[in-house]
Amino acid sequence: MDKFTSLKGIVTPLDRSNVDTDAIIPKQFLKSIKRSGFGPNLFDDWRYMDTGEPGMDNSTRPLNPDFVLNQDRFKGASILLARKNFGCGSSREHAPWALQDYGFRVIIAPSFADIFFNNCFKNGVLPIVLDASVVDQLFNEVDASPGYQLDVDLDAQTITTPGGNVISFEVDAFRKHCLLNGLDDISLTLQHVDDIKAYEQRRRQDTPWLF
Amino acid sequence: MVGKTLYDKLWDAHVVRTEEDGTTLLYIDRHLVHEVTSPQAFEGLRMAGRPLWRASANLATADHNVPTTDRSKGIADPVSRLQVETLDQNCNEFGITEFDMHDPRQGIVHVIGPEQGATLPGMTLVCGDSHTSTHGALGALAFGIGTSEVEHALATQCLIQKKSKSMLVSVDGQAGNGITAKDIVLAIIGELGTAGGTGYAIEFGGDAIRALSIEGRMTVCNMAIEAGARAGIVAVDEKTINYVRGRPYAPKEDVWEKAVKVWNELHSDENVEFDHVVRINAADIKPQVTWGTSPEMVVAVDARVPDPAEERDTVKREGMQAALAYMDLQANTPVNEINVDKVFIGSCTNSRIEDMRAAAQVAKGRKVASNIKLAMVVPGSGLVKKQAEAEGLDKIFTDAGFEWREPGCSMCLAMNADRLEPGERCASTSNRNFEGRQGQGGRTHLVSPAMAAAAAVTGHFVDVRELEGGVANG
Numbered sequence: 001m002d003k004f005t006s007l008k009g010i011v012t013p014l015d016r017s018n019v020d021t022d023a024i025i026p027k028q029f030l031k032s033i034k035r036s037g038f039g040p041n042l043f044d045d046w047r048y049m050d051t052g053e054p055g056m057d058n059s060t061r062p063l064n065p066d067f068v069l070n071q072d073r074f075k076g077a078s079i080l081l082a083r084k085n086f087g088c089g090s091s092r093e094h095a096p097w098a099l100q101d102y103g104f105r106v107i108i109a110p111s112f113a114d115i116f117f118n119n120c121f122k123n124g125v126l127p128i129v130l131d132a133s134v135v136d137q138l139f140n141e142v143d144a145s146p147g148y149q150l151d152v153d154l155d156a157q158t159i160t161t162p163g164g165n166v167i168s169f170e171v172d173a174f175r176k177h178c179l180l181n182g183l184d185d186i187s188l189t190l191q192h193v194d195d196i197k198a199y200e201q202r203r204r205q206d207t208p209w210l211f
Numbered sequence: 212m213v214g215k216t217l218y219d220k221l222w223d224a225h226v227v228r229t230e231e232d233g234t235t236l237l238y239i240d241r242h243l244v245h246e247v248t249s250p251q252a253f254e255g256l257r258m259a260g261r262p263l264w265r266a267s268a269n270l271a272t273a274d275h276n277v278p279t280t281d282r283s284k285g286i287a288d289p290v291s292r293l294q295v296e297t298l299d300q301n302c303n304e305f306g307i308t309e310f311d312m313h314d315p316r317q318g319i320v321h322v323i324g325p326e327q328g329a330t331l332p333g334m335t336l337v338c339g340d341s342h343t344s345t346h347g348a349l350g351a352l353a354f355g356i357g358t359s360e361v362e363h364a365l366a367t368q369c370l371i372q373k374k375s376k377s378m379l380v381s382v383d384g385q386a387g388n389g390i391t392a393k394d395i396v397l398a399i400i401g402e403l404g405t406a407g408g409t410g411y412a413i414e415f416g417g418d419a420i421r422a423l424s425i426e427g428r429m430t431v432c433n434m435a436i437e438a439g440a441r442a443g444i445v446a447v448d449e450k451t452i453n454y455v456r457g458r459p460y461a462p463k464e465d466v467w468e469k470a471v472k473v474w475n476e477l478h479s480d481e482n483v484e485f486d487h488v489v490r491i492n493a494a495d496i497k498p499q500v501t502w503g504t505s506p507e508m509v510v511a512v513d514a515r516v517p518d519p520a521e522e523r524d525t526v527k528r529e530g531m532q533a534a535l536a537y538m539d540l541q542a543n544t545p546v547n548e549i550n551v552d553k554v555f556i557g558s559c560t561n562s563r564i565e566d567m568r569a570a571a572q573v574a575k576g577r578k579v580a581s582n583i584k585l586a587m588v589v590p591g592s593g594l595v596k597k598q599a600e601a602e603g604l605d606k607i608f609t610d611a612g613f614e615w616r617e618p619g620c621s622m623c624l625a626m627n628a629d630r631l632e633p634g635e636r637c638a639s640t641s642n643r644n645f646e647g648r649q650g651q652g653g654r655t656h657l658v659s660p661a662m663a664a665a666a667a668v669t670g671h672f673v674d675v676r677e678l679e680g681g682v683a684n685g
């Protein structure tokens with residue numbers, strides 16, 4: 001997994017609540033058996049004027065000029081500012097894959113859906129929960145100043161605004177550790193093979209129907 | 212001694228180890244696998260040279276991409292076909308039992324688990340699919356995971372988890388005649404909101420839940436995720452035990468007796484404290500219809516489409532306006548004046564035999580209305596289909612003008628050929644009315660199977676209890 005330590009980047013505001021995983025990456029792209037290449041189809045229905053299908057040349061498709069991702073001032077953004085319950089809906093990890101492939105490494109919202117939140121950490125994407133009022137304030141600031149950037153420091157658990165305002169955020173200690181060091185969950189778990197085997201042995205006795 | 216919730220009991224029984232901060236290695240008894248969220252996980256195992264931990268804990272099927280029409284011709288879309296073939300190959304290579312597209316037991320992963328007895332009370336069960344919460348209806352701790360976790364479960368038979376908070380949703384009293392599990396769960400989501408259950412495992416209780424069949428409880432737990440909760444559970448009772456008895460993967464003879472003893476303990480202790488309790492009066496629930504693009508945007512069939520002008524919260528109001536625009540609806544329109552173009556009866560929410568029966572009761576002796584372009588019934592599994600045909604339900608549907616299809620996810624998410632065209636309006640028994648869910652530009656209204664059938668035969672939404680000629684009680 002990619003490490004995440006700190007990042008300074010342009011912020012794209014996505015001003016809708018309950019953005020679901022179908023919107024983040026529509027189902028027709030889930031037919032891929034690969035893990036990469038989803039970036040061009042991130043928010044496909046909103047981003048393009050036509051209907052996207054796998055295998056299309058996305059560079060020649062008509063863009064929706066009203067959609068934020070297509071606006072020049074947000075080119076090269078790496079931080080997505082969103083509203084409540086971001087990532088609700090399906091468990092598809094294609095959603096964080098698409099966000100990451102596009103270039104987003106940080107998503108800030110007042111709340112996230114559980115499975116999506118979890119999937120982000122497994123892919124080197126940092127989801128940050130901030131108070132709705134703070135998120136509101138950030139939306140206003142982004143709106144008011146083109147080129148708006150935030151400075152995110154995972155180790156210090158802070159976000160610094162261009163005006164020098166420092167906002168702290170919470171992050172689960174274990175997840176932070178994994179993200180800072182780019183650790184792979186499976187190898188961590190496999191350090192406990194003996195525990196798993198002992199557990200299985202006990203359960204085979206007590207609940208044989210499960211084996 | 213402090214009592215335990217059902218969730219505590221299920222959790223505690225599966226802890227392999229816990230770190231100081233509560234991060235837990237949780238053992239997973241059953242892993243269900245389908246074609247969409249598994250290819251990258253198997254590829255990950257291969258790349259790291261890791262073996263599968265325990266093949267017998269896994270059961271696989273192809274459901275999302277499979278055609279619901281004649282399968283002998285294979286899958287027309289080459290991209291879908293490759294994904295389904297990749298599952299077949301991976302299951303072969305790793306020695307996992309798979310009900311492939313041509314197996315009579317094939318079906319939607321959440322239908323076949325319980326049907327086979329592969330889902331048992333007291334289990335932990337995961338699947339790379341958010342509606343895994345369905346299996347909680349049997350008193351199992353079941354939740355959806357992403358592909359990285361699918362790989363983790365394949366490689367270690369465990370997951371790294373933190374315990375959720377506990378919520379009790381108690382549906383008290385008796386639901387009225389003709390009110391189904393789908394109406395109950397839509398009413399619950401209307402009350403909780405789509406994020407109300409975030410961070411919680413929800414236990415559904417109360418007399419109205421106890422009164423539901425296991426299949427009805429599956430419908431309720433299925434949609435726990437639409438309230439934001441990863442898991443929904445219902446305590447084990449006689450109905451649970453009777454449901455499981457005799458199924459192919461269920462324990463037999465003395466092991467069965469032993470298991471039943473353990474399963475009978477699977478309920479929350481009396482007077483235990485939940486982190487949050489929500490009470491709903493079953494008698495207040497009417498047939499439900501969603502009007503917007505989120506399952507929480509739901510009203511009773513006799514109500515009107517809500518008016519954003521009456522919403523004070525700006526973000527909410529804008530959300531409502533966007534939803535009405537997408538759905539092409541005017542505020543204050545009576546719900547029963549909304550015409551539909553297509554009807555879809557199916558999905559892991561409502562494609563079990565009871566659902567087929569409920570829809571057939573309404574369809575019986577009637578005809579699909581002339582404004583309906585397509586009314587399709589898609590059973591949840593090959594075995595549901597067989598059973599329905601043995602009961603003559605297929606004939607009732609086809610006589611009425613419905614199409615009777617092969618099992619799969621179908622138009623629930625339109626990954627196969629079944630989909631809405633832009634602008635089409637659908638009465639659907641599935642679980643998500645998100646923008647584009649059933650096809651780009653398609654408009655979805657979530658309802659129960661009986662309500663979907665009633666919309667099919669009248670051409671618009673209607674309170675199924677008030678259908679002319681009535682509906683036989685069954």
Ligand code: SF4
Pocket residue numbers: 274275319320321340342558559560619620623624641642
């Ligand atoms: S029926 Fe729909 S919700 Fe259920 S597993 Fe299939 S696609 Fe997902």
